[in-house]
Amino acid sequence: MKIVIIGGTGLIGSNVTKKLRQLGHTVIAGSPSTGINALTGEGLSNALENTDVVVDLSNSPSFEDGPAIQFFETVGRNILSAELNAGVKHHVVLSIVGTHLMEGMGYMRAKKIQEDLVKSSGVPYTIVRSTQFQEFVPTIAAGGTQGSEVHVSKLDFQPIAAEEVALFIARFAISEPANGTVEIAGPVRGPMSKFVEAYVKTNDAGKTVIANDSNEYFGLAVPTSTLVPEGNAYLGETRFQEYLQSLSPQA
Amino acid sequence: MKQFSNLDQNSSNHTNLEWERQLLLDLGNDITKVRDKNDLIVLFSDRIKSLMHFTHTIVTLIDRKDETYKPFLLDHRASAIKDHPEYDDMVKACFPLDEPFIQSVVAAGGPVDFFLADIVDAPQSPAFLRVNFEKGIRHVLMTTLRTGDQPIGFIHIYTDQHDGFSQEFKDIVQRITPQLSSAVSNIIKNEEILQKENEKSFLLDFSNDMTAVRSRDDLAVVVKTALRKLNPEGGYVIRKINEDGLTMSAYLYDTGASAFDPALLERVLSEKYPINDGLQNRILDSYIPLLFNVGRELQRGYNLSYLNLWENMGFKTMVGIALRNGNANIGLLWLSIDEINIPILQGICSQIAIAMGNIMANEDILRRQAEQQLMLTFSNDITGVKSKSDLDHVVSNVLQGLFQTRIAVMYLLAEDQVTLRPYLFDRQFFQETEVAEHEEFYSLNINEQHIKLVFESNQPILLDIDETLEAKCLKLSIQREQRGINTVYASALRLGEQNLGMVWMLGERISGPLLQGICAQISTAVSNVLAHEQILRLKRELENENDYLKQQLNQDFEEIVGGGEAMQQVYRLISLVAESNSTVLLLGETGTGKELIAKAVHNASSRKEKLMIKVNCAAMPASLIESELFGHERGAFTGAVERRIGKFELANNSTLFLDEVGEMPLETQVKLLRVLQEKEMERVGGKTTIKLNVRIIAATNRDLEAEVKAGRFRSDLYYRLNVFPIKLPPLRDRREDIESLAGFFLSKFSKSIGKKTVKLSANALRQLQAYLWPGNVRELEHLIERSVILATGPMITEFFLPPATGATTEDPMRPSDLPLEEVERMHIIQILRRCGGKISGIGGAAEILGIPGNTLHSKMRKLGISKADYYAH
Ligand SMILES: NC(=O)c1ccc[n+]([C@@H]2O[C@H](COP(=O)([O-])OP(=O)(O)OC[C@H]3O[C@@H](n4cnc5c(N)ncnc54)[C@H](OP(=O)(O)O)[C@@H]3O)[C@@H](O)[C@H]2O)c1
Numbered sequence A: 001m002k003i004v005i006i007g008g009t010g011l012i013g014s015n016v017t018k019k020l021r022q023l024g025h026t027v028i029a030g031s032p033s034t035g036i037n038a039l040t041g042e043g044l045s046n047a048l049e050n051t052d053v054v055v056d057l058s059n060s061p062s063f064e065d066g067p068a069i070q071f072f073e074t075v076g077r078n079i080l081s082a083e084l085n086a087g088v089k090h091h092v093v094l095s096i097v098g099t100h101l102m103e104g105m106g107y108m109r110a111k112k113i114q115e116d117l118v119k120s121s122g123v124p125y126t127i128v129r130s131t132q133f134q135e136f137v138p139t140i141a142a143g144g145t146q147g148s149e150v151h152v153s154k155l156d157f158q159p160i161a162a163e164e165v166a167l168f169i170a171r172f173a174i175s176e177p178a179n180g181t182v183e184i185a186g187p188v189r190g191p192m193s194k195f196v197e198a199y200v201k202t203n204d205a206g207k208t209v210i211a212n213d214s215n216e217y218f219g220l221a222v223p224t225s226t227l228v229p230e231g232n233a234y235l236g237e238t239r240f241q242e243y244l245q246s247l248s249p250q251a
Numbered sequence B: 001m002k003q004f005s006n007l008d009q010n011s012s013n014h015t016n017l018e019w020e021r022q023l024l025l026d027l028g029n030d031i032t033k034v035r036d037k038n039d040l041i042v043l044f045s046d047r048i049k050s051l052m053h054f055t056h057t058i059v060t061l062i063d064r065k066d067e068t069y070k071p072f073l074l075d076h077r078a079s080a081i082k083d084h085p086e087y088d089d090m091v092k093a094c095f096p097l098d099e100p101f102i103q104s105v106v107a108a109g110g111p112v113d114f115f116l117a118d119i120v121d122a123p124q125s126p127a128f129l130r131v132n133f134e135k136g137i138r139h140v141l142m143t144t145l146r147t148g149d150q151p152i153g154f155i156h157i158y159t160d161q162h163d164g165f166s167q168e169f170k171d172i173v174q175r176i177t178p179q180l181s182s183a184v185s186n187i188i189k190n191e192e193i194l195q196k197e198n199e200k201s202f203l204l205d206f207s208n209d210m211t212a213v214r215s216r217d218d219l220a221v222v223v224k225t226a227l228r229k230l231n232p233e234g235g236y237v238i239r240k241i242n243e244d245g246l247t248m249s250a251y252l253y254d255t256g257a258s259a260f261d262p263a264l265l266e267r268v269l270s271e272k273y274p275i276n277d278g279l280q281n282r283i284l285d286s287y288i289p290l291l292f293n294v295g296r297e298l299q300r301g302y303n304l305s306y307l308n309l310w311e312n313m314g315f316k317t318m319v320g321i322a323l324r325n326g327n328a329n330i331g332l333l334w335l336s337i338d339e340i341n342i343p344i345l346q347g348i349c350s351q352i353a354i355a356m357g358n359i360m361a362n363e364d365i366l367r368r369q370a371e372q373q374l375m376l377t378f379s380n381d382i383t384g385v386k387s388k389s390d391l392d393h394v395v396s397n398v399l400q401g402l403f404q405t406r407i408a409v410m411y412l413l414a415e416d417q418v419t420l421r422p423y424l425f426d427r428q429f430f431q432e433t434e435v436a437e438h439e440e441f442y443s444l445n446i447n448e449q450h451i452k453l454v455f456e457s458n459q460p461i462l463l464d465i466d467e468t469l470e471a472k473c474l475k476l477s478i479q480r481e482q483r484g485i486n487t488v489y490a491s492a493l494r495l496g497e498q499n500l501g502m503v504w505m506l507g508e509r510i511s512g513p514l515l516q517g518i519c520a521q522i523s524t525a526v527s528n529v530l531a532h533e534q535i536l537r538l539k540r541e542l543e544n545e546n547d548y549l550k551q552q553l554n555q556d557f558e559e560i561v562g563g564g565e566a567m568q569q570v571y572r573l574i575s576l577v578a579e580s581n582s583t584v585l586l587l588g589e590t591g592t593g594k595e596l597i598a599k600a601v602h603n604a605s606s607r608k609e610k611l612m613i614k615v616n617c618a619a620m621p622a623s624l625i626e627s628e629l630f631g632h633e634r635g636a637f638t639g640a641v642e643r644r645i646g647k648f649e650l651a652n653n654s655t656l657f658l659d660e661v662g663e664m665p666l667e668t669q670v671k672l673l674r675v676l677q678e679k680e681m682e683r684v685g686g687k688t689t690i691k692l693n694v695r696i697i698a699a700t701n702r703d704l705e706a707e708v709k710a711g712r713f714r715s716d717l718y719y720r721l722n723v724f725p726i727k728l729p730p731l732r733d734r735r736e737d738i739e740s741l742a743g744f745f746l747s748k749f750s751k752s753i754g755k756k757t758v759k760l761s762a763n764a765l766r767q768l769q770a771y772l773w774p775g776n777v778r779e780l781e782h783l784i785e786r787s788v789i790l791a792t793g794p795m796i797t798e799f800f801l802p803p804a805t806g807a808t809t810e811d812p813m814r815p816s817d818l819p820l821e822e823v824e825r826m827h828i829i830q831i832l833r834r835c836g837g838k839i840s841g842i843g844g845a846a847e848i849l850g851i852p853g854n855t856l857h858s859k860m861r862k863l864g865i866s867k868a869d870y871y872a873h
Helices: A011-022 A065-086 A106-121 A134-144 A162-173 A192-203 A240-247 B013-033 B037-049 B087-092 B100-107 B127-134 B167-211 B216-230 B262-270 B280-285 B294-299 B305-313 B342-383 B388-403 B432-437 B449-456 B467-472 B476-483 B512-556 B565-578 B594-603 B622-630 B666-678 B704-709 B715-721 B735-753 B762-770 B776-790 B820-834 B845-849 B853-863 B867-871
Strands: A002-006 A026-030 A053-056 A090-096 A125-130 A149-153 A180-185 A208-212 B056-063 B068-074 B112-115 B139-147 B150-159 B236-241 B247-254 B290-293 B317-325 B328-336 B407-413 B419-425 B461-464 B487-495 B498-505 B584-587 B613-616 B655-659 B680-682 B689-691 B695-700 B724-727
Touching: A002 A011, A011 A026, A011 A162, A053 A065, A053 A162, A065 A090, A065 A106, A065 B280, A065 B290, A090 A106, A090 A162, A106 A125, A125 A162, A134 A149, A134 A192, A134 A240, A149 A192, A162 A180, A192 A208, A192 A240, B013 B037, B013 B167, B037 B056, B037 B068, B037 B167, B056 B167, B068 B087, B068 B150, B068 B167, B087 B127, B100 B112, B100 B139, B100 B150, B139 B167, B150 B167, B167 B216, B167 B342, B216 B236, B216 B247, B216 B342, B236 B342, B247 B262, B247 B328, B262 B305, B280 B317, B280 B328, B290 B294, B294 B305, B305 B328, B317 B342, B328 B342, B342 B388, B342 B512, B388 B407, B388 B419, B388 B512, B407 B487, B407 B512, B419 B498, B449 B461, B449 B487, B449 B498, B487 B512, B498 B512, B565 B594, B565 B724, B565 B735, B584 B594, B594 B655, B594 B695, B613 B622, B622 B666, B666 B680, B666 B715, B704 B715, B735 B762, B735 B776, B820 B845, B820 B853, B820 B867, B845 B853
Parallel strands: A002 A026, A002 A053, A053 A090, A090 A125, A125 A180, A149 A208, B584 B695, B584 B724, B613 B655, B655 B695
Antiparallel strands: B056 B068, B056 B150, B112 B139, B139 B150, B236 B247, B236 B328, B290 B317, B317 B328, B407 B419, B407 B498, B461 B487, B487 B498, B680 B689
């Protein structure tokens, strides 16, 4: 199959590209640096010629509300127009669990718009909603850091290893379109504060994690289970502990 | 310079370094000089060839999007394989990075020398190794070019020598690789910059050219020039969204260098393609240009003639780009090209869209100007419309010009305010006689369902021609069939609140608002035409009346004859009063020529250019005098079927002769008086006041004073009329005129029956002079007429006159009832009067009475007859 990965040079994209190539597929890794810009359309229509599957793993360079919405809306529309035209048979997109509950956050609203565009496009699709990557926990910790304290809420949390995200995406890309949303998550669910604490303990022992009941995620108060799958999710095997071990120098 | 293989082993490193420095310097210079990127590889080869024998070198570049590498810089001149059948394929090919040969190159820290025989057949080895091997190449020295740690490409150095490359050479290559890498990435960057600049200057040129574009033809030239630059062979078509908003049609096109079936092209150009035809909607929905594979779209089952045309033309891929003004789609561009250059295509298209918008706006302005001109002409023309045929002509012109249509039917609302009768119609479908003969059938009822809608709306409405409408409306079905039109425009014709009628009109290009304006003007014109038609009818009526009056007057016209003293007095009075406008009252017995005198007064006045109007107040039933005088409105009384103009109105600015005014009924006298006082009147049953400038001449044979006393004539009217009385003498009082009058009538009647003028004998003349003439001049006239007819010879010798006594009509009393003395007295007075007071001598009373003059004198004294008695009248 010919598979085009939009955002094929990114964290998830490059990994998915590698995996699909390993499986013997012809894979085009699309990104502005490889001459495929979904925002301007440059190279897009040419790249999609005779393509069977498109996986959208692009990400907005800016996380601010306006630019993020602009990015996902334009990119989504352009990719889908080009897909319809080229007769692409499957569109896979990576989204985030709970986007519909976090529309107070511009980035989440943007992801929701991206999902809706896909649903109404007419192209067979699979929307993959992932929980936060284990690799994202340091960012959460940094976000909650105030001096030597790390403030973080006890929201339900179930992070997944990026490697497994890539694996799932590759798997969905070569499967039949679900024409619906599937969820993927890490193997273990717990309070977000526990995961952050584990990370801080191994990497920044000087700091203390202070768990709170604010139910906030990056400043936005959300229902407790926002960040975990709603239904039956595909679960990864890799535990957060393994990620932490990979960070330690001796690993 | 010596080659490395021959290089003295002892030669110092210093020399080598020196040489390398020089080489790099030269290469640096070369790079700045290169025009074509391939020059670099040529120059590089030339410089290092002095060091070592090799056949050719190439540079390949890694494409990260699909992890392949492909030729970038080629030394076509030196290539050992350029005659190989697979050479062209090799130049275009992409070679995967994930195979052992190239992976080992990437993994190595520097140049790797491969003995081709060892690897050509290894699994996954790239084909170019085999191709080179087949052309006698034995070794290849592969070096990875990097920016930072990232491999960006490779330099391949090929040789046909079995012993391959020396270590020194490899060392030098390794040392110059970083420079070479940066040279290559500079080339890439330069290429990018150059491309950007080309794009910019392309778009600049294009927009310069576009500024001069005013018309579709201008646009065609500029677009063609630009698109030819992108793809000299390619064709294109710009399609514009049609006014229906649902389809698109070709606006501009070029077939490029292709050969094609002209009939197919013709068909595609004339076809309207639905926007949602499966392909065009993809483009209009997309914000980016889309690439279409013609063959695949056909395979997908899109049965569109333009796809067939492109296949026929040999166009394999087409790019489709929406043309938008702001966010609104106005059309699209289809272009046969393989590579999409987004900045250029979007730049071109946004400018084309703007230009098209301007051209359309321009065309719109021109169209509107033409419309306005048409409407202006129409407005001018329609004000001059006087007749139905004018109306037909003017309306047809404007409808043809604006909407390419005609009036199907124009109906007028009948007086019953219910029936709509056809007035104008499209003669293509109706025959005049047919409609006239079947008026009932072709008429509509205003209360009928569809028609009601028309009159309820204050603007034109569009009705679907369904069966009910078809049944009701004249031959719409035929028009529907012939012209394929399924709707009809209907508009009421109104003047203010009043409904006048309605028009039907068929057409595809009818604009409601314009039609509304036109209908308003048609309404005014229709009511003008109707009014004008009525004026014409009234005028004809008047003319008839006038003709009749003229005839009457001509008939009566005779000159006044008589030079006697009595008439001289009358003439003086006439000339005195004629010039003034004052009312004249003519008094005199019947037959004294009152009408003649009235005519003379009129003819001597400044009003003589107009006809004098006569009313005989005695000759008319009392009930009709009023309408005869003042006219009436239609329906003013039973029998007043038409409006009638009265004599007063006819006499405006002229003279009205009221003959026998003494016979006028009292009620009419009141009205007459009012008109004389106010100098204005109203028609019977009318409301508007009509100002009058009428000179009145009244005449009567009655003693009006006595009539006033008797209460039969209003005294105020009498004083109004009696401004300037002229008394006409009876004939018996002007016997001196009898001869000339008789002569006048003799010649007149002789002429009229074609005789030589009949003469009078002296006896006959004496007879006339002796007669009392109770009927005055008229009696004389009739007597002579009769006599001329009866005369057998050239001369009348005797008249048969009634006996003198019996002729007296003036005396109401029967003589037998009176005493003798009184009878005697009256008889003498009568005779005296007849003789004009002459007592004795010839023609004197004594002679007639058969007594001597003296005897008469004494009798008169005895009976107390004074002058006053016989001169009183
Ligand atoms: N991080 C998480 O926790 C998480 C969780 C769930 C879902 N996701 C979703 O997963 C997706 C991928 O995330 P990621 O972390 O792999 O992102 P990433 O590492 O930031 O990669 C983004 C990719 O998008 C490409 N890109 C940027 N602009 C582009 C454009 N105009 N046209 C085409 N490609 C463009 C980038 O190309 P260049 O490298 O050339 O800039 C890069 O390849 C995102 O949509 C994200 O929302 C993330």
